[in-house]
Amino acid sequence: MNLAIIGTGYVGLTSGICFASKGHIVKCIDIDSKKVGLINSKISPIYEEGMAELLAKVIDNGNLKATIDAKSAINESEVVFICVGTPSLKDGSINLDYIKQAAKTVADNLNSYKVIVVKSTVVPKTTEEVVGKILKESGKEFGLCMNPEFLKEGSAIKDFLEGDRIVLGVGDKKTESVMRKVYERFSQKIFVTTPRTAEMIKYANNSFLATKISFANELGNLCKKLGIDTYTVMDGIGMDDRINRKFLNSGAGFGGSCFPKDVKAIVSKGLAEAEPMILLRAVIKVNELQPLKMVELLKKHINIVGGKIGILGLAFKKGTDDLREAPSLIIIDELLRQKAKVIAYDPEAMNHAKKIFGERISYAKNSNEVINSSDAVLIVTEWDEFKNLDFGKKIVIDGRRMNPKSDSSEGICW
Ligand code: UDX
Numbered sequence: 001m002n003l004a005i006i007g008t009g010y011v012g013l014t015s016g017i018c019f020a021s022k023g024h025i026v027k028c029i030d031i032d033s034k035k036v037g038l039i040n041s042k043i044s045p046i047y048e049e050g051m052a053e054l055l056a057k058v059i060d061n062g063n064l065k066a067t068i069d070a071k072s073a074i075n076e077s078e079v080v081f082i083c084v085g086t087p088s089l090k091d092g093s094i095n096l097d098y099i100k101q102a103a104k105t106v107a108d109n110l111n112s113y114k115v116i117v118v119k120s121t122v123v124p125k126t127t128e129e130v131v132g133k134i135l136k137e138s139g140k141e142f143g144l145c146m147n148p149e150f151l152k153e154g155s156a157i158k159d160f161l162e163g164d165r166i167v168l169g170v171g172d173k174k175t176e177s178v179m180r181k182v183y184e185r186f187s188q189k190i191f192v193t194t195p196r197t198a199e200m201i202k203y204a205n206n207s208f209l210a211t212k213i214s215f216a217n218e219l220g221n222l223c224k225k226l227g228i229d230t231y232t233v234m235d236g237i238g239m240d241d242r243i244n245r246k247f248l249n250s251g252a253g254f255g256g257s258c259f260p261k262d263v264k265a266i267v268s269k270g271l272a273e274a275e276p277m278i279l280l281r282a283v284i285k286v287n288e289l290q291p292l293k294m295v296e297l298l299k300k301h302i303n304i305v306g307g308k309i310g311i312l313g314l315a316f317k318k319g320t321d322d323l324r325e326a327p328s329l330i331i332i333d334e335l336l337r338q339k340a341k342v343i344a345y346d347p348e349a350m351n352h353a354k355k356i357f358g359e360r361i362s363y364a365k366n367s368n369e370v371i372n373s374s375d376a377v378l379i380v381t382e383w384d385e386f387k388n389l390d391f392g393k394k395i396v397i398d399g400r401r402m403n404p405k406s407d408s409s410e411g412i413c414w
Contacts, residue, residue, distance in 0.1 A: 004077035006102045012083030018160040020058035022185040027073035028066040039066035050157045074109040081117045092264035103134040115143035115178045123269045127195040143175030146195035148202035154319035169198025203266040210259045212247040214286035220250030220413025250413040252327040252399035253290035255316030260325040291327035301395045304340040310374030313381025314346035321348035328380045
């Protein structure tokens with residue numbers, strides 16, 4: 001089938017490459033001509049395992065092309081995917097400006113019946129009442145679908161091709177049959193529902209996983225005080241099928257481009273509907289306080305004013321250079337506020353960190369440099385190379401269960 005994809009960010013590019021790998025003819029539309037040039041030269045603008053190889057393959061066999069020409073790409077397509085960003089506004093609510101612009105671009109170029117699919121994460125009713133409304137103003141016939149994406153950074157290609165399920169939120173049977181054809185060569189189960197339910201499934205999914213983590217962190221903080229190992233408790237409850245062990249690792253808290261933004265957005269939507277959103281507000285609160293625990297624990301061991309504190313790990317999780325909403329940012333800000341000096345190292349995220357912190361902190365070339373030139377070390381990201389490191393007599397606060405070897409180490413929840 002001929003597919004057009006608007007937006008070549010994480011979701012858009014992954015979708016484009018994966019659909020092309022399944023034999024569709026895909027046009028990836030972006031307003032950034034530099035990015036379009038890179039993609040067409042088989043250079044992936046983001047790093048994802050397996051992406052570079054698959055991109056080269058689908059460019060070589062002619063199944064994927066990037067373009068700034070939205071008109072031609074939309075005109076030639078049977079299905080148009082909207083995969084633009086939905087950032088947070090200052091109050092935590094969702095910014096739909098890019099979604100509206102993309103919908104307007106599609107509406108202006110509708111030349112025949114097409115199915116328009118929202119893949120971006122949008123709060124319930126956006127597909128019908130914002131995108132659908134803009135499309136209707138064109139006076140043309142179209143089908144509308146909300147098809148949320150559940151990919152994780154670091155395993156985006158695998159998650160797209162082999163994820164747990166495909167959710168299709170459709171308004172009518174014709175749209176459903178077009179979408180089933182799009183996913184014909186995928187082996188996942190297809191779950192069909194309404195657009196607003198599909199939108200909510202995405203928020204419910206991320207909010208539930210975030211809730212599991214804040215639950216594990218709150219219980220973990222208490223377990224530590226009671227001399228109980230929280231990981232053993234989670235192993236114990238994880239054996240209950242109704243709970244399962246995943247996303248119950250307590251630590252410095254969740255970050256990234258999705259969990260914090262999405263939980264805030266659904267809370268904000270709830271409050272707008274006069275729902276108090278007590279549980280999910282608490283999930284956010286627990287997560288905001290959790291990184292600060294590391295600084296509190298550190299202060300039991302040393303006076304941090306003027307002290308040199310090493311940070312091992314800056315990225316929001318291992319396997320990425322992404323610093324968005326990373327617990328490390330909260331920790332470093334707090335250390336600097338309390339007049340400590342900071343030296344940091346991350347295997348992938350140093351360049352991004354330099355842009356954020358500039359000369360306010362110093363940067364090490366490896367873990368050893370951090371260990372040798374600091375009074376105490378905080379382990380903030382679960383990179384494999386930080387596992388079982390030898391710190392000698394150094395004070396270590398372990399935020400990710402990395403089991404440091406040290407005479408005076410302490411875990412955040414253990
Ligand atoms: C997440 C969702 O998993 C994915 O389905 C959605 O599409 C986008 O958001 P991602 O942001 O890539 O994916 O990260 P994920 O691997 O889910 O981890 C999120 C955060 O939770 C990380 O900061 C991680 O360190 C933290 N985490 C995860 C914990 O603190 N404990 C856990 O047990 C699991």
